[in-house]
Amino acid sequence: MNTFSNILTTITKRATLLVLAGFLMLPGWVHAEGTISENGGIAIVVHEDTDVSDLSMTELRNIFLANKQFWADRSRIILLVRAPQSDERDFVLNTIYQMDEAQFRQYWIAKMFRAEIPRGPKIVFSTDMTLDLVVAIPGSISFIRADQVTDAVKVVRVDGKLPSDEGYPLK
Amino acid sequence: MIKHFLKTNLILLAIHGFVVSAAYAQNYDIDDYDEIVSSSSDGAEFHIMGFGDVSYISRDGNNNDGFVIGQGVAHLSAYLGQSLGVFSEVSATGRDSGYSMEIERLIVKYDFSDRFKVSAGRYHTPIGYWNSAFHHGAWLQTTTSRPEMVKFGSKILPIHFVGVLAEGTLPGNKIGMSYKAGFGNGRHANIGRAGDAGDINGDKAWMAQVQISPERYYGLVAGLGYYQDEVTPGDRPPIKEGTFSAFAAWTRESPEIIVEYLQSDHESIANSADSGDVRAWYAQVGYRLNGDRNLWKPYLRLEDTDVDSTDPLLFDQGLDHDARILGVRWDFNPYAALKFEYRNEEFNNAGRENNFRVQLSFVLSKL
Numbered sequence: 001m002n003t004f005s006n007i008l009t010t011i012t013k014r015a016t017l018l019v020l021a022g023f024l025m026l027p028g029w030v031h032a033e034g035t036i037s038e039n040g041g042i043a044i045v046v047h048e049d050t051d052v053s054d055l056s057m058t059e060l061r062n063i064f065l066a067n068k069q070f071w072a073d074r075s076r077i078i079l080l081v082r083a084p085q086s087d088e089r090d091f092v093l094n095t096i097y098q099m100d101e102a103q104f105r106q107y108w109i110a111k112m113f114r115a116e117i118p119r120g121p122k123i124v125f126s127t128d129m130t131l132d133l134v135v136a137i138p139g140s141i142s143f144i145r146a147d148q149v150t151d152a153v154k155v156v157r158v159d160g161k162l163p164s165d166e167g168y169p170l171k
Numbered sequence: 172m173i174k175h176f177l178k179t180n181l182i183l184l185a186i187h188g189f190v191v192s193a194a195y196a197q198n199y200d201i202d203d204y205d206e207i208v209s210s211s212s213d214g215a216e217f218h219i220m221g222f223g224d225v226s227y228i229s230r231d232g233n234n235n236d237g238f239v240i241g242q243g244v245a246h247l248s249a250y251l252g253q254s255l256g257v258f259s260e261v262s263a264t265g266r267d268s269g270y271s272m273e274i275e276r277l278i279v280k281y282d283f284s285d286r287f288k289v290s291a292g293r294y295h296t297p298i299g300y301w302n303s304a305f306h307h308g309a310w311l312q313t314t315t316s317r318p319e320m321v322k323f324g325s326k327i328l329p330i331h332f333v334g335v336l337a338e339g340t341l342p343g344n345k346i347g348m349s350y351k352a353g354f355g356n357g358r359h360a361n362i363g364r365a366g367d368a369g370d371i372n373g374d375k376a377w378m379a380q381v382q383i384s385p386e387r388y389y390g391l392v393a394g395l396g397y398y399q400d401e402v403t404p405g406d407r408p409p410i411k412e413g414t415f416s417a418f419a420a421w422t423r424e425s426p427e428i429i430v431e432y433l434q435s436d437h438e439s440i441a442n443s444a445d446s447g448d449v450r451a452w453y454a455q456v457g458y459r460l461n462g463d464r465n466l467w468k469p470y471l472r473l474e475d476t477d478v479d480s481t482d483p484l485l486f487d488q489g490l491d492h493d494a495r496i497l498g499v500r501w502d503f504n505p506y507a508a509l510k511f512e513y514r515n516e517e518f519n520n521a522g523r524e525n526n527f528r529v530q531l532s533f534v535l536s537k538l
Contacts, residue, residue: 058386115258118248129199
């Protein structure tokens with residue numbers, strides 16, 4: 001009986017450890033990330049009141065380069081960019097900016113130096129922070145993984161296409 | 172035993188749920204969030220930036236080889252609401268007698284839209300490319316120094332300008348056309364300086380520049396500009412000055428190509444036969460290496476400045492110059508670069524000389 005009890009205790013402990021390990025790994029599974037392309041690409045998101053639904057790739061690049069600083073209603077565009085070492089930032093630097101980190105840094109420093117803008121883009125640290133800020137700041141624009149879009153923000157078409165469409169350019 | 176197992180794991184589940192939900196509800200610093208929301212509204216927002224450099228210069232047949240502290244430059248820029256911005260730039264330059272401080276730029280700008288922005292203050296004169304793109308930022312430029320035609324205190328080009336400036340982009344064009352048009356004080360009696368304390372004569376300077384950056388050739392910038400003024404040097408009669416400039420720059424790093432040309436015509440107002448011009452150009456090519464060597468960027472620049480012996484303003488200033496420059500830039504740190512440069516050049520047709528420069532340049536910035 002004691003032997004049976006010991007075996008059962010051991011099994012219970014091991015099962016508990018397994019469940020514990022499973023719980024600890026769950027966040028990783030929830031955010032298990034394949035490549036951005038495999039998960040629908042990058043979605044361009046704006047504040048829901050922003051009067052824009054479709055941008056050409058050139059317009060998008062000009063916004064992200066701060067060459068275009070105002071929406072059509074003359075409200076200022078607030079650009080939110082992920083901090084370094086995120087897949088989303090790497091993807092956007094490759095596809096929209098076509099720059100590496102060093103070129104990106106130098107671009108914004110030069111832009112401020114020429115007095116074309118008084119500040120660089122606002123730096124955000126997570127998808128949740130991006131979503132919360134896009135909801136909170138009128139005129140804001142940013143980017144998140146297409147599979148993490150919520151109803152709180154508006155997704156903008158790029159060259160007439162949504163992330164779910166064939167031929168979407170940010171995939 | 173089973174009951175114990177279930178109980179233990181239900182507790183674990185509850186703890187886990189709490190921890191995970193807390194983690195995902197606040198996976199960023201709320202202070203960062205508040206700061207961004209606050210600075211994106213109508214509140215004022217400030218940004219500080221600085222540039223500096225130290226060089227070692229060795230010249231042919233020169234006994235005063237040694238270290239040179241370049242300009243220390245501090246920038247303070249601010250949004251004062253959504254449309255009003257202020258930009259200031261102060262420099263400290265080492266001289267034999269000590270350091271001289273200078274307000275290089277002070278600009279108050281109101282942005283009506285992308286199409287139209289208007290500002291007033293002291294600017295880097297928007298003629299050509301280098302003078303606006305790099306100016307005091309040694310770290311920004313690939314080479315150790317500016318081309319001779321746009322060097323600090325240049326008498327060829329009015330480096331600074333005090334007045335008002337309108338700028339903006341033109342709508343719906345695939346060539347990305349933008350413009351700048353300015354009106355203000357011309358040169359001081361010391362023609363290497365701007366008219367900071369007022370125009371020295373009644374004739375204001377004006378300038379216009381158009382620039383394109385075609386979407387099809389992302390990275391290409393090209394422009395044409397014109398500047399006109401009546402110059403009243405302290406030691407000679409008034410002279411009409413008209414400067415045409417043209418440039419093209421491929422701003423990608425591999426390669427980087429910058430070509431700039433200017434022609435400045437000078438004509439005595441008292442006697443139109445008393446005239447001449449200055450022609451100056453430079454061409455620079457750099458190439459950021461790929462892969463593991465991408466911190467290195469070799470470069471080459473050719474320069475030439477030719478002043479007519481009949482030019483009534485500049486004939487006696489000793490500005491003829493040509494140079495062949497070869498160097499390499501090493502970005503050993505994201506905010507600092509070391510440049511090694513060999514120069515073979517000739518000033519005022521006085522024979523060629525060689526010199527070698529090593530420069531450490533840096534930027535102070537939050538980005």
